[in-house]
Amino acid sequence: MAVSMYAVSVPVFVKHLNGLAACLKKAQAYYAEKKYDETTLMHYRFYPDMFSFARQVQAMCDHAKNCTALLSGVEAPKLEDSEKSLAELIARIEKTIAFLNTAKAGQIDGTEEKAVTVKMRDRELHLKGQELLLNRSMPNFFFHATTAYDILRHNGVEVGKRDFMGS
Amino acid sequence: MAVSMYAVSVPVFVKHLNGLAACLKKAQAYYAEKKYDETTLMHYRFYPDMFSFARQVQAMCDHAKNCTALLSGVEAPKLEDSEKSLAELIARIEKTIAFLNTAKAGQIDGTEEKAVTVKMRDRELHLKGQELLLNRSMPNFFFHATTAYDILRHNGVEVGKRDFMGS
Numbered sequence: 001m002a003v004s005m006y007a008v009s010v011p012v013f014v015k016h017l018n019g020l021a022a023c024l025k026k027a028q029a030y031y032a033e034k035k036y037d038e039t040t041l042m043h044y045r046f047y048p049d050m051f052s053f054a055r056q057v058q059a060m061c062d063h064a065k066n067c068t069a070l071l072s073g074v075e076a077p078k079l080e081d082s083e084k085s086l087a088e089l090i091a092r093i094e095k096t097i098a099f100l101n102t103a104k105a106g107q108i109d110g111t112e113e114k115a116v117t118v119k120m121r122d123r124e125l126h127l128k129g130q131e132l133l134l135n136r137s138m139p140n141f142f143f144h145a146t147t148a149y150d151i152l153r154h155n156g157v158e159v160g161k162r163d164f165m166g167s
Numbered sequence: 168m169a170v171s172m173y174a175v176s177v178p179v180f181v182k183h184l185n186g187l188a189a190c191l192k193k194a195q196a197y198y199a200e201k202k203y204d205e206t207t208l209m210h211y212r213f214y215p216d217m218f219s220f221a222r223q224v225q226a227m228c229d230h231a232k233n234c235t236a237l238l239s240g241v242e243a244p245k246l247e248d249s250e251k252s253l254a255e256l257i258a259r260i261e262k263t264i265a266f267l268n269t270a271k272a273g274q275i276d277g278t279e280e281k282a283v284t285v286k287m288r289d290r291e292l293h294l295k296g297q298e299l300l301l302n303r304s305m306p307n308f309f310f311h312a313t314t315a316y317d318i319l320r321h322n323g324v325e326v327g328k329r330d331f332m333g334s
């Protein structure tokens with residue numbers, strides 16, 4: 001089977017969203033056991049002008065969701081960026097996975113040259129499907145996934161690379 | 168043009184290796200200006216059982232190099248894991264990029280089903296080319312690249328996402 005736009009996107013996103021959800025569940029258990037305040041984790045950032053932990057998880061979900069929506073042409077569910085707890089972040093990941101699982105290979109394969117428009121706060125990016133996936137969505141997805149994982153590790157949550165790699 | 172094993176591997180690796188090399192050059196300038204000891208950065212880790220900064224950069228290079236070697240069937244140059252400075256890590260990245268640039272699309276395209284063996288310390292993994300790339304090399308490459316970047320940010324080096332995204 002030849003590699004395809006679908007193979008490089010949805011299953012990869014789903015695998016690592018599952019991985020991060022498992023990490024968040026371990027964090028939830030750890031913070032509960034230690035009676036730590038989850039808010040300190042939600043707001044944790046490695047540097048003052050970097051995203052907080054909660055924002056890292058939101059961004060990870062958004063890159064997967066928006067990439068899938070733009071390639072497949074199916075509108076993505078709107079998600080408010082209002083999560084206040086690990087449980088709410090886990091729910092966001094689960095909603096994202098549920099949306100990704102509605103995308104069929106046939107809707108995404110062959111979108112290499114499809115013209116897509118990424119709407120950003122202050123401008124629009126005009127890309128082809130393959131550029132969107134390989135130059136923007138995939139690197140950003142892994143960037144935010146990894147930074148969220150690193151924040152968990154740095155805060156003492158006992159997760160490992162195997163969790164991150166997902167299933 | 169259809170997405171291909173080459174398109175998903177070598178150009179993506181090279182882009183972000185260039186990105187991280189640029190980050191390391193900024194770190195070099197910053198540590199020199201502040202008269203900070205680079206050794207503290209080389210040894211920095213987010214948690215006692217995580218890889219150090221130097222090891223993160225080595226691992227990023229190795230995933231790109233080994234994936235390219237296994238898919239193309241061309242032996243990769245051996246690199247000692249002996250870097251003691253940012254200059255030496257930058258040289259490692261440059262050697263890795265030089266090797267990746269010798270790989271031709273024709274050597275890597277069509278390797279989706281190719282049987283490859285990943286030799287690990289204590290065992291061997293038997294994978295198909297597409298599994299190697301999508302389930303192992305690509306996620307690990309981005310994992311180590313991002314963690315290296317996060318360590319730089321956490322230590323005050325003024326790099327940004329644009330640097331990470333490479334060219």
